[in-house]
Every structure is written in C-alpha cells, then in structure tokens.
Amino acid sequence: MKTIVLGVTGSIAAYKAADLTSRLVKLGYDLRVVMTRNAAEFVTPLTFQTLSRNPVTLSVFDEKESWHPGHIDLADRASLLLVAPATANVIAKLACGIADDALTSIALAVAAPVLIAPAMNGKMWLHPSTQDNVGRLRARGVEFIGPEEGLLACGYEGIGRLWSVEEIAARVNAILA
Numbered sequence: 001m002k003t004i005v006l007g008v009t010g011s012i013a014a015y016k017a018a019d020l021t022s023r024l025v026k027l028g029y030d031l032r033v034v035m036t037r038n039a040a041e042f043v044t045p046l047t048f049q050t051l052s053r054n055p056v057t058l059s060v061f062d063e064k065e066s067w068h069p070g071h072i073d074l075a076d077r078a079s080l081l082l083v084a085p086a087t088a089n090v091i092a093k094l095a096c097g098i099a100d101d102a103l104t105s106i107a108l109a110v111a112a113p114v115l116i117a118p119a120m121n122g123k124m125w126l127h128p129s130t131q132d133n134v135g136r137l138r139a140r141g142v143e144f145i146g147p148e149e150g151l152l153a154c155g156y157e158g159i160g161r162l163w164s165v166e167e168i169a170a171r172v173n174a175i176l177a
Contacts, residue, residue: 010038
C-alpha cells in the first residue's frame with residue numbers, strides 16, 4: 001500500500017481536502033494528514049483523522065509512537081507528498097527551505113515526488129513573489145496542479161480556486177501508477 005502524506009494549509013479550500021482524503025482512502029492509499037495550525041482554523045483534525053483512519057499531525061512534537069522523529073518517519077514513508085490546498089505562505093516557505101512546522105519539515109526531508117495544488121486569492125497567485133516561488137519549486141521538480149479560474153471565496157472572479165478534487169485524485173493515481 002502506497003503512503004500519501006497530505007499537507008493541508010490555511011485556505012478556505014481546506015474543507016475540500018476532506019473530500020480529497022475520503023477519495024484517496026477509497027482508492028486504497030494509506031493517507032497521513034499533516035495540517036498547519038491555520039488549516040485547523042477551517043477544518044478540525046478530527047475530520048481528517050476519521051476520514052483517513054490515521055492520526056493527524058499538527059506539530060513536529062505530535063508523533064510519539066517510537067523513538068524515531070515523527071516528521072522524519074512520515075517523510076521516509078511517503079510515496080508522495082501532496083499539498084492541497086497550498087497557500088502562498090506555504091509555497092514561499094517550501095521555495096525558501098523554511099522548516100518551521102510539521103508540514104514544511106516533512107517537505108524538506110521527503111525524497112518522494114511532490115504535488116502542490118494551490119488555492120488563494122488571484123492577486124496573491126499572480127504576485128511576482130508567488131510566481132518566483134512557484135518557478136523555483138518547479139525547477140526542483142515539484143509539480144503543480146492548478147489553480148483554476150472561477151468564483152473565489154473572497155468574492156472575486158478569476159484564477160485561484162483549488163483544482164477539482166476528482167482531477168487531483170486522478171493526477172495522484174497517475175504519479176503513483
């Protein structure tokens with residue numbers, strides 16, 4: 001069974017990650033959810049724990065199953081690191097190698113492929129800093145899916161919506177096939 005580490009960040013689209021979790025578990029993946037503290041403001045860890053059937057990691061200090069640091073264990077077990085939704089903040093941290101929480105620490109230690117599904121206001125997505133960070137990550141082999149255009153939670157119409165859950169799951173299947 002392949003293990004997916006799903007990073008959920010502090011975007012209003014975090015609720016869609018619950019549907020993504022359910023779909024990926026139904027497809028037979030061992031899903032390990034890692035949430036940022038901001039993500040937990042939108043959806044509770046209990047939701048992801050129930051859907052994934054695994055404990056949810058919120059901090060590098062959460063994993064206490066063995067002597068092995070939990071974030072390193074998750075990085076080692078990952079067949080794929082999927083960040084969905086990914087905020088501009090987390091994309092910037094990943095591009096700069098900042099490891100100040102569980103998700104970014106795992107990302108810095110993971111050897112598996114990385115797939116990022118951004119979700120944010122269109123102005124944030126199109127900002128030169130965000131685009132530079134995306135370019136830096138792509139140059140390192142990180143793959144992006146989305147964002148797509150549509151009505152955004154902030155009321156604007158444009159690019160920034162999380163890619164459809166069905167298509168993210170399909171891309172995950174293609175990467176792990």
